[in-house]
Amino acid sequence: MARRLTVFILIGMVLGIVVGFAVRSFVPADSQAYEYWLRGFGTLATIFLNLIKMLVAPLILGTLIAGIAHMGDSSALGRIGTRALAWFILASLVSISLGLVMVNLLEPGAGLHLAVGAHSTAEVGEVKKLDLFEFIEHIFPKNVVQAMAENNVLQILVFALFAGIGLTAIGEKGKPLVRGAEALAELMxxxxxxxxxxxxxxxxxxxxxxxxxxxxxxxxxxxxxLTEFYIALVLLWTLLLGAGAIFLRARIFSLIRYVREPLLIAFSTASSEAAMPKLFEQLDRFGVPRRISGFVLPLGYSFNLDGSMMYASFATIFIAQAYDIELSITTQILILLTLMVSSKGIAAVPRASLVVITATLAMFDLPVEGVALVFAIDHFLDMGRTATNVVGNAVATSVITKWEGMLEVEEPVDAERPHAPAHTAHRGARGLDLAEDMVIDERKGPPADR
Known part of the structure; x- marks a missing residue:
């Protein structure tokens, strides 16, 4: 089934390009028929994305609460969370630094010689600038129902963290809610x-x-x-997969095969949300217990957007080059540090990368209207950076699972799974029965891979 769906997605990509080009070539752009074609195409994508967004909040809530509740103790939760954040911070530093290095080497903006005012900010539309203190305040939810309605991953994560730890603390009394969280995740x-x-x-x-x-x-x-940005993305993929291979060894190739379907979905739709449910399922099949992926993957969707972070540094320097503005090494290092902070949690913000770029340009007195340069092709750039985000989070979750000694035996990658969720439920139940055994005994070291 997985192989057939991948083939159909590829066919959809090719047909979309062909049909779209035919409509543009043969249907007058100022006609009502042309507008109907565009609205029809957009409706297909919008329905799918709306259905996916419908699943994201309850899926994250259920998997996070169940995953945290079954960590067994607070030390396991703290250890896994610390390792995950350490990996995310290092990956962020590498992604942003690579973007700065590549844009300085390739200089895609050199030769444009734009004057300030060449583009109007009206071309970009209303892009709200980020305020650091507002961002920090926005992390903590005042209404969890509103956070779920808005698919605010960071706020859902904070509530689920408190709920999961609370359920662990109250023990037997909380088990019905834990089972309810598991059932919610399986339903999604x-x-x-x-x-x-x-x-x-x-x-x-x-x-x-x-x-x-x-x-x-x-x-x-x-x-x-586009070409130079995608060259930089290929290098970032190489670094991410190479780092993953240090821990996963030969299984890194299996991981690549497992994530190809969510990768295609993310690339085609330019939406990380669209790929998330399928990524959960494929990581299950790769051997990542849900109690790990249910905690680390949503955390990664908030703090580990490698492609988006590299794009933010690449686009910021590209705009400076286009306006013939020389930036010193010191200024670029400050930009790097700024992006390290401002890029966290941007998954919940529409046009998130443009928001971060706009805020950074304003902070360093660079022409904000330069965002219009990349706005026209932001969709094509977004396809690449979104796919990179999926790769980065898949590698991070798998490595942390291996690090904890909990990576299970994988299923055949192309096996038919007519009852995939049932299998997932079985795996989840097995994980619950063995929850205490899977908590690492510091005296004995991590258990061997199963």
Whole structure:
């Protein structure tokens, strides 16, 4: 089933480009028919994304609460959380630094010689600047129902952290709620299986609309920026997968095969949310216990957006180059440190990378209107950085699981799974029965891989 769905997604991508180009070529752009075509294509993608967004909040809440409650003790939770954050911070530093190095070497903005005022901020639309203190205040929810309604991953994470620790503390009294959280997560995965059947149609609609609206010429106009940014992404993938191979060894190749489907979904839809439910399922199959992925993966979606962070540094320096503004090494290091803070939690903000770039430009007195340079092709850039976010979080979750000595035996990657959620439930139940055994005894060291 997995292989067939991947093939259908690829077919949807190709057909979307072909049909979109045909509409742009043969349907007059000022006609009502053209508008109907665009709205029709957009509707396919919007329905799919709305259904996925419907699943995200309850899925994260259920998996986080159950995962934290079954850590066994606070020391296991603290150890895994510390290791996860250490990995995320290091990955952030590498991603942003690589973006700065590559944009300085390739200089995609050199030669444009734009004058300040060449673009109007109206072209970008209203992009709210980030305020550090507002961001910190925004992390803590005042209403968990509102946080779920808005799919605010950070606020859901904070509530689930308190709920999971609280359920661990009250013991037997909290077990019905823990089982309810597990059932909620399994229900969302079952529904995900149904929703994913629409993925090829959604991919077709998303790409058809973009190509019909902008045409293939836009790829030529921005060819240098796109090519050089994707070269930087390939290097980042190499570093991430290489770091993962140090811990996972030969199983890194299996992980790549497992994540290909959520990767295609993320690339095609330019939405990390769209890939999240499928990524949970594929990590289950790779051998990551839900009690680990249910805690680390949502945390990574808030703090480990490697592709988005590299793009923020790449685009910021690109805009400075386009306006012939020389930035010293000291200033670029300050930009790096600023992005390390401002890029955290951006998954919950629409047009998140543009928000971060705008805030950084304003902070360093660079022309904010330069965001219009990248706004026109932001969708194409977003496809690459979103796929990179998925790769980075898959590697991070798998490595931390291996680090804890909890990586299980994987399933055949292309095996038929007509009852995938049921299997996942079985794995989850098994994990609950062995919860105490899976807590690492510091005197004996981590248990051997199963």
């Amino acid at each position: 995965l079952q529904i995900t299986g149904y929703v994913m059947l629409l993925a090829p149609l959604a991919v077709f609609g998303a790409l058809a609309k973009v190509v019909a609206q902008y045409g293939l010429a836009i790829l030529g106009t921005y060819a240098e920026l």
